[in-house]
Amino acid sequence: MTALNTSARIAVIGAGAMGAGIAQVAAQAGHPVLLLDNRPGAAAQAIEGIDRQLGKRVENGKLSAESRSVTIARLHAVEAIEALADCELIIEAIVENLEVKRALFRQLEGICGEHCILASNTSSLSITRIAAQLDHPNRLLGLHFFNPAPVMALVEIVSGLASDPALAECLYDTAKAWGKKPVHTRSTPGFIVNRVARPLYAESLRMLQEGAADCSTLDALMREAGGFAMGAFELTDLIGHDVNYAVTCSVFDAYYQDTRFLPSLIQKELVDGGRLGRKSGQGFYSYSPDAQRPQATEIGSEAQVQVCTVEGDLGPAQGLLVRLREQGVDIVQRDGPGLLRVGDAVLALSDGRMTCQRAREDGLRNLILLDLAFDYGKARRIAISHATGIDPLALKQGIALLQRAGLKVSLLSDSPALAVLRTVAMLANEAADALLQGVASASDIDLAMRAGVNYPQGPLAWADGVGLPLILKVLDNLQAAYGEERYRPSLLLRRRVAEGRTFHD
Numbered sequence: 001m002t003a004l005n006t007s008a009r010i011a012v013i014g015a016g017a018m019g020a021g022i023a024q025v026a027a028q029a030g031h032p033v034l035l036l037d038n039r040p041g042a043a044a045q046a047i048e049g050i051d052r053q054l055g056k057r058v059e060n061g062k063l064s065a066e067s068r069s070v071t072i073a074r075l076h077a078v079e080a081i082e083a084l085a086d087c088e089l090i091i092e093a094i095v096e097n098l099e100v101k102r103a104l105f106r107q108l109e110g111i112c113g114e115h116c117i118l119a120s121n122t123s124s125l126s127i128t129r130i131a132a133q134l135d136h137p138n139r140l141l142g143l144h145f146f147n148p149a150p151v152m153a154l155v156e157i158v159s160g161l162a163s164d165p166a167l168a169e170c171l172y173d174t175a176k177a178w179g180k181k182p183v184h185t186r187s188t189p190g191f192i193v194n195r196v197a198r199p200l201y202a203e204s205l206r207m208l209q210e211g212a213a214d215c216s217t218l219d220a221l222m223r224e225a226g227g228f229a230m231g232a233f234e235l236t237d238l239i240g241h242d243v244n245y246a247v248t249c250s251v252f253d254a255y256y257q258d259t260r261f262l263p264s265l266i267q268k269e270l271v272d273g274g275r276l277g278r279k280s281g282q283g284f285y286s287y288s289p290d291a292q293r294p295q296a297t298e299i300g301s302e303a304q305v306q307v308c309t310v311e312g313d314l315g316p317a318q319g320l321l322v323r324l325r326e327q328g329v330d331i332v333q334r335d336g337p338g339l340l341r342v343g344d345a346v347l348a349l350s351d352g353r354m355t356c357q358r359a360r361e362d363g364l365r366n367l368i369l370l371d372l373a374f375d376y377g378k379a380r381r382i383a384i385s386h387a388t389g390i391d392p393l394a395l396k397q398g399i400a401l402l403q404r405a406g407l408k409v410s411l412l413s414d415s416p417a418l419a420v421l422r423t424v425a426m427l428a429n430e431a432a433d434a435l436l437q438g439v440a441s442a443s444d445i446d447l448a449m450r451a452g453v454n455y456p457q458g459p460l461a462w463a464d465g466v467g468l469p470l471i472l473k474v475l476d477n478l479q480a481a482y483g484e485e486r487y488r489p490s491l492l493l494r495r496r497v498a499e500g501r502t503f504h505d
């Protein structure tokens with residue numbers, strides 16, 4: 001089946017933030033679009049709002065005046081549901097309530113033709129459940145856009161138990177023709193993005209709760225080492241803690257309280273206190289006009305270092321050596337287990353053990369553990385940790401070496417897998433379970449996380465790049481350190497390591 005022809009009439013029900021955006025996308029793609037809302041006048045107002053938005057784009061030279069008027073001419077506000085009778089696709093974007101959505105679709109079945117595709121933009125409800133009481137549950141699918149719909153590329157095409165695969169293909173092709181990046185997913189809680197993204201928030205919240213570092217430092221590490229557009233605290237402040245906490249709770253409950261999705265008491269307290277983020281003027285950060293964002297902590301060193309010794313392969317951190325060489329540091333190469341020695345200090349990429357533990361188990365004095373960076377060649381900051389009792393001079397030498405590579409250094413308390421490594425390992429683990437359970441393909445999971453939440457890389461490809469044996473070791477060590485199910489490695493990860501394969505093989 002191919003994409004719907006642009007002559008196909010589309011209806012969008014619900015003229016709120018999402019409905020208006022979806023209507024705009026369909027009209028810009030060339031379809032006649034009917035917009036309906038149960039608040040009288042809301043649909044017409046939404047079209048006026050779209051016109052104003054497009055007007056600004058014309059003023060900025062980003063859109064021609066003709067495109068604007070052609071798009072607006074394709075949008076029609078309607079006040080009665082009967083007007084949708086000859087639509088070929090009806091997209092519902094009304095209130096997030098199962099019974100209200102079910103009632104609407106039942107009503108639509110009595111109005112629209114037998115070939116009309118019904119789609120829901122629900123972000124958390126089961127498509128199987130919404131469709132269950134319909135005469136033709138096969139024609140109902142999820143079409144999950146992201147906010148703002150005209151800007152965000154991702155669309156999750158969600159299939160419930162009864163959904164017709166041919167219609168899923170048709171919606172996939174149609175979303176593509178609308179300039180979107182569609183992915184297929186089964187109707188499981190959180191679909192792809194709202195499930196796989198949970199650890200980004202959860203691990204930062206836990207690190208904050210355990211005093212590993214403050215919000216600004218953890219956010220800066222996610223951006224400047226992890227390559228994410230935003231850290232968890234600034235991002236949840238933007239999303240709104242009420243919204244983000246509610247999604248976490250709903251995913252947690254939907255997976256029968258699997259501790260992997262455990263909500264955070266720190267976030268609950270913000271919600272309880274009305275500190276909802278930007279929209280309330282206060283979240284993890286203050287948004288009052290005179291507020292200044294606290295600086296990320298940085299540890300400096302005056303020590304002079306000119307030479308270091310690499311013992312073996314540093315794995316993903318090998319890119320550090322290129323930077324050190326560029327800065328004129330002499331590097332001596334020897335065989336070994338992947339250590340970097342400078343003065344009396346020993347540096348190594350974390351394997352998920354705390355520094356105190358690894359120093360004792362591996363007999364390494366003055367050990368400094370390094371966090372993961374998305375790209376060691378480009379990172380601006382790196383997290384380190386050390387055990388108590390480290391020789392102060394050795395610590396200074398280790399920091400000085402990282403500074404020579406042009407990195408800002410943030411010291412975390414001695415926590416397993418530091419910040420970026422721990423987050424990436426957990427994102428990859430969740431993605432692996434989604435893949436194992438047939439929620440979506442590896443390439444669709446990765447695409448969803450890049451296009452839906454702007455990750456610098458899909459979590460499965462990222463884990464492939466880091467090396468699955470290291471990711472597995474990190475999770476095993478996290479699980480041992482915490483003694484919690486939350487960090488249990490996915491069966492698929494363990495299997496791929498045993499097979500010597502990657503996720504994308």
Ligand code: NAI
Nearest residue numbers: 014015016017018019037038039093094095096122123147
């Ligand atoms: P909204 O509150 O901005 O808009 C909902 C609109 O639906 C309102 O204009 C309301 O008057 C109308 N409405 C409610 N019941 C109706 C009915 N029975 N018939 C006709 N119109 C009705 O909500 P928003 O944010 O646009 O969300 C809509 C849907 O999209 C929800 O299912 C939500 O979970 C989902 N969604 C929301 C995202 C977001 O970031 N806001 C992202 C992705 C999905």
